[in-house]
Amino acid sequence: MPKQDYYEVLGTNQGADAQAIKTAYRTMAMKYHPDRNPGNSEAAEKMKQVNEAYAVLSDEKNRSLYDSYGHSGLEGYTQEDIFRSVDFSMLFREFGLGDLFGGVFGASAGRRSRSRRGSDLRYDLEVTLEEVARGVQKTAQISRTSRCPGCSGTGAEVGGRIECSTCRGTGQSVRQEIVDFGVVRQITTCATCGGTGAIITGPCKTCDGIGRIRETVEIKVDIPAGADTGYAIKMTGEGEGGESLPGDLYIVVNVLQHPVFERQGDDIFLRQEIDITTLALGGRVQVPSLNGDVDIDVPEGTQPGTVVKIPGGGLPRSDGYGTGDQYVVVKVVTPTGLSRSEKELLERFQKLRRRSEHDGDEQD
Numbered sequence: 324m325p326k327q328d329y330y331e332v333l334g335t336n337q338g339a340d341a342q343a344i345k346t347a348y349r350t351m352a353m354k355y356h357p358d359r360n361p362g363n364s365e366a367a368e369k370m371k372q373v374n375e376a377y378a379v380l381s382d383e384k385n386r387s388l389y390d391s392y393g394h395s396g397l398e399g400y401t402q403e404d405i406f407r408s409v410d411f412s413m414l415f416r417e418f419g420l421g422d423l424f425g426g427v428f429g430a431s432a433g434r435r436s437r438s439r440r441g442s443d444l445r446y447d448l449e450v451t452l453e454e455v456a457r458g459v460q461k462t463a464q465i466s467r468t469s470r471c472p473g474c475s476g477t478g479a480e481v482g483g484r485i486e487c488s489t490c491r492g493t494g495q496s497v498r499q500e501i502v503d504f505g506v507v508r509q510i511t512t513c514a515t516c517g518g519t520g521a522i523i524t525g526p527c528k529t530c531d532g533i534g535r536i537r538e539t540v541e542i543k544v545d546i547p548a549g550a551d552t553g554y555a556i557k558m559t560g561e562g563e564g565g566e567s568l569p570g571d572l573y574i575v576v577n578v579l580q581h582p583v584f585e586r587q588g589d590d591i592f593l594r595q596e597i598d599i600t601t602l603a604l605g606g607r608v609q610v611p612s613l614n615g616d617v618d619i620d621v622p623e624g625t626q627p628g629t630v631v632k633i634p635g636g637g638l639p640r641s642d643g644y645g646t647g648d649q650y651v652v653v654k655v656v657t658p659t660g661l662s663r664s665e666k667e668l669l670e671r672f673q674k675l676r677r678r679s680e681h682d683g684d685e686q687d
């Protein structure tokens with residue numbers, strides 16, 4: 324199949340100036356770009372022709388060869404020779420179109436920025452229930468890497484750094500690759516200098532040329548009253564040091580299991596053993612609370628499993644308004660190790676009880 328005239332492909336003519344050629348190319352790209360014609364192989368083929376036509380006509384030397392000799396003027400030119408002069412990814416971005424090349428640009432750019440920022444750190448901080456009841460300031464011992472203070476992170480002593488000749492100090496290596504739709508320029512980190520753009524000839528003595536040091540720092544952190552397990556406090560810039568920005572530090576609260584209290588949200592539960600006579604006769608019982616021991620009233624005839632509420636005896640509510648409650652769940656202790664006279668009393672009590680139950684039955 325004879326090759327179509329490049330001017331025709333772009334829908335323009337030989338008299339068009341560089342701007343007019345670009346405008347014509349833009350019109351075609353908007354029409355045939357695969358983003359706008361998903362799965363349409365005809366459009367894809369057309370896009371390929373349009374790209375080739377633009378690659379030739381936007382380059383002064385190639386265009387004059389084409390103008391003088393037609394397609395034969397470019398005989399012996401490889402696809403790569405033709406496409407070398409155009410960065411299609413840049414053009415498409417300018418037109419607001421996708422870059423066609425499977426996100427090569429996006430992917431490599433993302434990798435670069437991730438590697439430059441330091442990693443985030445997580446530190447689990449254990450606190451007691453009493454501590455979170457009031458809020459507490461704790462000290463966290465964080466072991467992390469930081470920018471070396473001896474060389475400000477360059478890894479080189481003064482004058483111990485030369486520009487990388489592979490990438491001429493840019494830290495990037497540019498690779499061109501022919502793909503279906505033209506040439507894609509792939510930017511990767513320079514392998515010679517690892518992206519720093521420099522070669523170290525005299526390494527820093529503090530960090531042995533690494534640019535970062537391992538350090539342990541103490542960081543004070545305020546745990547707010549009412550915090551529960553899983554509560555996280557973000558400390559910006561306190562994570563691992565990176566080539567550019569340090570990462571963040573997340574302090575994650577872990578409230579330790581309490582020996583007597585059981586936490587349920589903002590409320591606390593206490594299972595309290597009470598002797599059988601107090602439950603039967605009623606009385607005051609001292610129970611532990613988050614604010615020290617308190618007295619509660621046990622009414623006459625209290626059954627096991629009864630719940631006595633101490634209003635405001637819980638933790639500050641997580642929304643900041645008010646306080647949870649304490650609930651005392653009554654448990655019975657059966658007396659053991661009875662003395663002779665205690666036994667006699669209980670036996671007497673038992674007899675009286677049986678008699679009154681019997682009398683009660685008769686009355687029914």
Ligand SMILES: [Zn+2]
Pocket residue numbers: 471472473474475476477478479527528529530531532533534535
């Ligand atoms: Zn250093």
Ligand SMILES: [Zn+2]
Pocket residue numbers: 487488489490491492493494495513514515516517518519520521
């Ligand atoms: Zn380099």
